[in-house]
Amino acid sequence: MAHPRDIARSALSNAVSYSTLSVSPTATFHSPTANFHSPTAGSQPGSFAGSSFAYRPGPQRQLKPFNTEDIKILLLENVNETGRNILKGQGYQVEFLKSSLPEPELIEKIRDVHVIGIRSKTKLTAKVLAEAKNLLVIGCFCIGTNQVDLEYAAKHGIAVFNSPFANSRSVAELVIAEIISLARQLGDRSLEMHRGTWNKVSAKCWEIRGKTLGIVGYGHIGSQLSVLAEAMGMNVIYYDILTLMAIGTAQQVPTLEHLLEQADFVTLHVPETPETKNLISTKQFEHMKTGSYLINASRGTVVDIPALIKAMRSGKVAGAALDVYPNEPAANGDYFTNDLNTWAEDLRGLNNIILTPHIGGSTEEAQRAIGVEVAEALVRYINQGITVGSVNLPEVTLRSPGIEDEDRARVIYIHRNVPGVLRKVNEILAEHNVDKQISDSKGDIAYLMADISNVKTEDIKEIRDNLDALSSRIITRVLY
Numbered sequence: 001m002a003h004p005r006d007i008a009r010s011a012l013s014n015a016v017s018y019s020t021l022s023v024s025p026t027a028t029f030h031s032p033t034a035n036f037h038s039p040t041a042g043s044q045p046g047s048f049a050g051s052s053f054a055y056r057p058g059p060q061r062q063l064k065p066f067n068t069e070d071i072k073i074l075l076l077e078n079v080n081e082t083g084r085n086i087l088k089g090q091g092y093q094v095e096f097l098k099s100s101l102p103e104p105e106l107i108e109k110i111r112d113v114h115v116i117g118i119r120s121k122t123k124l125t126a127k128v129l130a131e132a133k134n135l136l137v138i139g140c141f142c143i144g145t146n147q148v149d150l151e152y153a154a155k156h157g158i159a160v161f162n163s164p165f166a167n168s169r170s171v172a173e174l175v176i177a178e179i180i181s182l183a184r185q186l187g188d189r190s191l192e193m194h195r196g197t198w199n200k201v202s203a204k205c206w207e208i209r210g211k212t213l214g215i216v217g218y219g220h221i222g223s224q225l226s227v228l229a230e231a232m233g234m235n236v237i238y239y240d241i242l243t244l245m246a247i248g249t250a251q252q253v254p255t256l257e258h259l260l261e262q263a264d265f266v267t268l269h270v271p272e273t274p275e276t277k278n279l280i281s282t283k284q285f286e287h288m289k290t291g292s293y294l295i296n297a298s299r300g301t302v303v304d305i306p307a308l309i310k311a312m313r314s315g316k317v318a319g320a321a322l323d324v325y326p327n328e329p330a331a332n333g334d335y336f337t338n339d340l341n342t343w344a345e346d347l348r349g350l351n352n353i354i355l356t357p358h359i360g361g362s363t364e365e366a367q368r369a370i371g372v373e374v375a376e377a378l379v380r381y382i383n384q385g386i387t388v389g390s391v392n393l394p395e396v397t398l399r400s401p402g403i404e405d406e407d408r409a410r411v412i413y414i415h416r417n418v419p420g421v422l423r424k425v426n427e428i429l430a431e432h433n434v435d436k437q438i439s440d441s442k443g444d445i446a447y448l449m450a451d452i453s454n455v456k457t458e459d460i461k462e463i464r465d466n467l468d469a470l471s472s473r474i475i476t477r478v479l480y
């Protein structure tokens with residue numbers, strides 16, 4: 001029996017196909033050049049030259065079996081105007097909210113939409129996604145995707161996109177500011193002055209020149225930070241589960257303990273995974289140098305905060321900067337108290353601790369760039385089924401056929417990765433000319449895209465119905 005989501009998605013897909021093959025007047029692609037760069041792009045056969053890929057839709061028809069006005073999008077967490085404008089420019093119905101939503105309200109709203117745009121706060125769990133009967137695609141307008149059940153989404157044919165590095169520089173700059181601020185106790189001095197107290201001290205205030213920065217997680221952010229820190233005269237060491245090429249004169253160390261024992265400043269730039277939960281806890285604080293500093297702008301679960309509070313009270317750790325927390329308030333103006341995290345007030349009472357409200361990626365530059373990058377990925381997926389940049393589906397694209405003809409269609413078949421599917425799909429497509437076809441898999445899920453010609457309007461329903469009838473099917477889309 002078809003899942004209700006599939007029926008809803010089929011209905012959307014069928015909506016226009018029986019009345020006309022032409023495109024809605026609003027169906028112009030937002031950007032005529034829509035350039036994007038993907039670090040993984042070079043791995044796409046036949047679609048890329050090197051690692052930079054300029055997608056140009058050109059004058060051909062857009063591949064949409066629907067009026068763009070039928071697409072309902074919910075944007076939460078104050079997604080940047082750049083992204084909103086791109087989506088509105090397509091004619092989609094866009095509902096925009098500044099904050100995240102409590103789960104019951106989220107479930108109510110997600111039932112109705114084809115696309116949801118979120119940032120790091122909104123948790124799209126299996127429970128929430130199970131209610132999202134119409135959902136085609138999720139846009140994470142941020143780097144992290146740990147807030148989404150990626151596996152559940154893939155198994156139900158819901159693509160997920162993010163912006164893998166548009167805010168890396170902003171985070172790296174914030175961390176540089178924090179290193180100096182902690183070394184000079186700037187937060188405390190500023191607070192004292194705000195309270196009317198003059199307290200001029202040099203004891204335990206340091207230059208950062210010649211000090212050792214230990215970076216845990218040497219990815220996009222960690223490696224940017226490495227360059228900036230060296231430029232300021234710091235020695236940089238890093239620990240990563242992968243062996244990674246050092247930038248500048250930084251040096252990789254073999255274990256986390258090696259890093260903790262040598263570093264004056266420890267900064268965390270790992271994703272949230274089961275392995276990184278409480279990565280820094282009592283044992284790790286014991287390995288740190290007395291009087292060293294800890295910075296966490298990765299995810300709140302990476303540091304055991306009660307253990308940090310103890311380490312700071314004992315003087316083992318001389319200062320800390322936290323940008324992320326296990327439980328974060330939903331909206332600006334909400335309180336950060338023990339109701340949310342049992343230790344919140346103890347944390348607030350410590351000296352030389354910088355507490356920021358998850359602002360690592362919150363700059364105008366980063367948010368604008370993320371808005372464009374994710375919104376364009378969503379448009380490519382909604383209108384053309386292109387999955388390049390998806391974090392949970394195989395990355396698949398075909399060059400648009402560059403045709404004006406009305407007898408062409410793009411078939412997208414997301415299916416379970418089991419033997420014999422290609423043969424069955426091609427039997428269904430056999431009466432048409434398959435101009436181009438590509439198929440790729442990721443774990444249990446496979447994504448097939450075929451551009452076919454010699455297709456009449458009445459053939460579309462038959463193709464869809466036949467593909468829908470295959471036991472391997474997750475989602476069928478026919479775009480034309």
Ligand SMILES: NC(=O)c1ccc[n+]([C@@H]2O[C@H](COP(=O)([O-])OP(=O)(O)OC[C@H]3O[C@@H](n4cnc5c(N)ncnc54)[C@H](O)[C@@H]3O)[C@@H](O)[C@H]2O)c1
Pocket residue numbers: 143144164165167168171216217218219220221222239240241242269270271272273275276297298299323324358359360361362
């Ligand atoms: N505070 C903010 O606003 C903000 C902004 C952007 C990103 N982030 C967080 O920062 C994280 C890192 O971002 P990035 O873009 O540098 O990610 P990235 O994927 O480019 O790099 C992460 C690195 O961590 C390494 N790693 C993974 N598990 C590890 C482990 N157990 N021990 C050591 N290294 C490990 C990976 O191999 C990788 O090199 C993101 O996942 C996100 O959660 C926070």
Ligand SMILES: O=C(O)[C@H](O)COP(=O)(O)O
Pocket residue numbers: 119120121141142143144145167358359360361362
């Ligand atoms: O994952 C990210 O990019 C950061 O944590 C920033 O998240 P935000 O967009 O919710 O500020």
